[in-house]
Amino acid sequence: MHKKLFTILIIILILSTLGCSQQNEEINIDEFNISYLEKIDSKYLVGNNVSISVNVPNAKSVQLIIQDIEESEIEDTIEGKKSGQQWLFEYENNDHFTKEIWIVANFNKEQRVSEKKIITNQDQSYESVFENIITINPDKVNLLKQKVNLDIIGWLDNNKILAKDKNSLFLYDIYKNQKDIIVKDVWNIFANYNKNKVIYENEDGIHFLNIQTNEQKKIFDNNKEMILKDLIWSRNENKIILNIIEDDKENLYLINLIDENIKLLELDINYQLGNMIYYDNNYLFCFGKLKLSGDENKNHSEHLLGLNINTKRIKDYTPDIQLVDDLKLLSQINENEFLIQISSATISEDDISSYNAIYILDARKKSLNKYKIELDSPYIFSLSANKNEYIYLSNSRDNGNLKSSEKIIIIGRNNKEDTEILKTFQYYPSNFYWSKDGRKIAFYLENSKEIFLIEKN
DSSP: OHHHHHHHHHHHHHHHHHHHHHHHHHHOOSOOEEOOSEEETTEEEOOSEEEEEEEOTTOSEEEEEEEETTOSSOOEEEEOEEETTEEEEEEEOOSOOEEEEEEEEEOSSOEEEOOOEEEESSOHHHHHHOOSEEESOTTTEEEEEEEOOOEEEEESSSSEEEEEOSSEEEEEETTTTEEEEEEESOEEEEEOTTSSEEEEEETTEEEEEETTTOOEEEEEOOOTTOEEEEEEEBTTSSEEEEEEEETTEEEEEEEETTTOOEEEEOOOOSEEEEEEEEEETTEEEEEEEEOOSGGGGTTSOOEEEEEETTTOOEEESOTTOOTTOEEEEEEEOSSSEEEEEEEEEEEOSSOEEEEEEEEEEETTTTEEEEEOOOOOTTOOEEEOTTSSEEEEEEEEEETTEEEEEEEEEEEEETTSOOEEEEEEESOOOSOOEEOTTSSEEEEEETTTTEEEEEEEO
16 A cells, blocks of 8 residues: 555656656747848848747747847847747848847746847848948058947047937947947937037936036926927027927927026017027027918928027028028037038029039128039038038049049148048938038948948048
C-alpha cells in the first residue's frame, strides 16, 4: 500500500515537473519570427510591410513594442492578434526606418519581455556603395556625416546645434552624434536669433525657456480651440508677438517677457498677415496680402510689408509684385538682415518664363536691396553673418547638358572665384546653417536622415 502511494506521488511529481518545464518553454519568447529579406550583422533587412509572429499560446495578451533606435521613448505599441498557437503582428512604414522591436507577453501572474531585435528597410551594403553627398575638393573642406533624426534650428555656439524632433527639443553634438534633451512633449518651437532662448507650446500652454540659465515660465494660456500660427521675437528679446487663430479669426498678442503683460493688438488694417519676420520699436516686418472676398484672395500674391503698430500705417516694400509672382523668406543673415527671394513670371503667347532675384532686407535701415547672384532652382542660398561668404546649390551640367539627378554645392567669398566643394545625388539640402564663427556649415537631408558638417580648411 505504501509502495503504491509512493509510486503515485513520484508520478505526480514527474508530471508536475514536465508541466513546469513545458510552461517555461512556452514563456520563452526571445525567438519571435520576423519576415525579413536578409540578415546583415545583427540587423534584419525588411520591406515596408513586416510580418512578425511569436508562439505563446498560453498568454492572455501580447504586444509588439517599436522604438526608433536613436530615441529613448517608445514610438508605438501594436496589439497582437491570436491565430491558433501564434500571436501575429503587422508593421507598415513607407519611410526610411531603423527600429528596435521586442515582444511583451502577459500571462495570468507574470509578464515576460523578449530580447530586442533591429529591423531596417535600408540596405547597409547599398548605402556603403552609394553616398548621397561626396566631396569634390577635399583640400578645401572636411566633411562629417552622421545618421540621425532631427530638424536643425541653429547653432547655440560653435560646437552644439539646437535641434528638435517630433516631440523634443535638444542640443545635438554632431561629433559624438549625441542628443542632450532639454524638454520633451513640446511643439511649435520658436528660438531667438542667438538660439539660447525659446518659446514653445505644450498641453499646458505657451512657455518661455532660457536654455543657458534654465529659467522657464508659462507666458500664455491657450485652449484646444486656439492655434498658434506664428511668433516673432523683438530685437531686444524682451517682447514677443503671437499670431493666434481663434474662432477663424487671427489675433495678435504682444507679450512683455519681463513683466508678463499681455496686450491684444487692435489692428484694423486691410491686410491678412503672413510670416512675421522682424519686430523692433513697434515696427513689424511681415508678409501679407490684401483682404479680398472669396476665392479671389487665394490667388492674390503676398507682399513684404512694414507695419507701425502704434500708428497702423503700412508701407509696401514690394509694390510692383504681380499676381503670378512669389515671395519667400530664405534665411536670416544676422540680427538685422534677411534674405528674401522674389520669383517673377512673364507670360506670353508662346512661352512662360520665370526670373528669380535675391534681395537683402535690412530691417534696421528699413531698406530692401537686390543681391547680385544668379541661382538655379530650387534657389538654396545662404550668407554668412558678416556677408563676406556664401554657400549655395547649383545644377550639375555635363557639356552644357543638365544632369537632373545631380547638384553641386558651391562656396564663395566676396571678390573671389566660387569653389565647388560637394556633389549631391538624389537628395539635397533645403537650408544651410552657419556656426557662430563662420567656420562651419551644417545641413540636413530629410529623406535619408543624415546630417552633414562642412569644416573649411
